[in-house]
Amino acid sequence: MSNISYYTEEGLRKLKDELEFLERVERTRISNDIAEARDKGDLSENAEYHAAKEEQSMLELKIAKLKEVLSSARIVDESLLDTSKVLIHSTVKLKNTASKVEFKYTLVADSETNLKEGKLSVNSPIGKGLLGKKVGDITEIQVPSGVMEFEILEITRG
Numbered sequence: 001m002s003n004i005s006y007y008t009e010e011g012l013r014k015l016k017d018e019l020e021f022l023e024r025v026e027r028t029r030i031s032n033d034i035a036e037a038r039d040k041g042d043l044s045e046n047a048e049y050h051a052a053k054e055e056q057s058m059l060e061l062k063i064a065k066l067k068e069v070l071s072s073a074r075i076v077d078e079s080l081l082d083t084s085k086v087l088i089h090s091t092v093k094l095k096n097t098a099s100k101v102e103f104k105y106t107l108v109a110d111s112e113t114n115l116k117e118g119k120l121s122v123n124s125p126i127g128k129g130l131l132g133k134k135v136g137d138i139t140e141i142q143v144p145s146g147v148m149e150f151e152i153l154e155i156t157r158g
Helices: 009-038 047-071 125-130
Strands: 005-007 073-075 090-096 102-108 119-121 138-143 146-157
Touching (some): 005 009, 009 073, 047 073, 125 138, 125 146
Parallel strands (some): 005 073, 102 119
Antiparallel strands (some): 138 146
């Protein structure tokens, strides 16, 4: 059974645009590559043909996974979300209690993750560790480099 994932309208639109591009543009390009390679003769020794068929398999797998994600995707109405605790689409200001460095992240679905824009996956170790926390809470989060302790300073939406 698929897990429901929550997206912003923009994030869901990007997924749909990517799927359309893969189905309309990339499928056609790969089909043409296969046809060209097939025209070159003996398929058993035709590296271009085998490479194109492999690329086609990878593309079809990517399309299938994207369709699965879209089938369980839902748009979040951020105006209905509780701002007293950290949820998906919360913007959280937090402080590393050891280094005193402050960070600000927005928790998003995996496919919307972009650290340069401050968008952190809700399924990342830090994202999971922040879910359900409130302003003033201190949480210990297991990360690849060890355990980090963060204080929740502020929770906002958008």
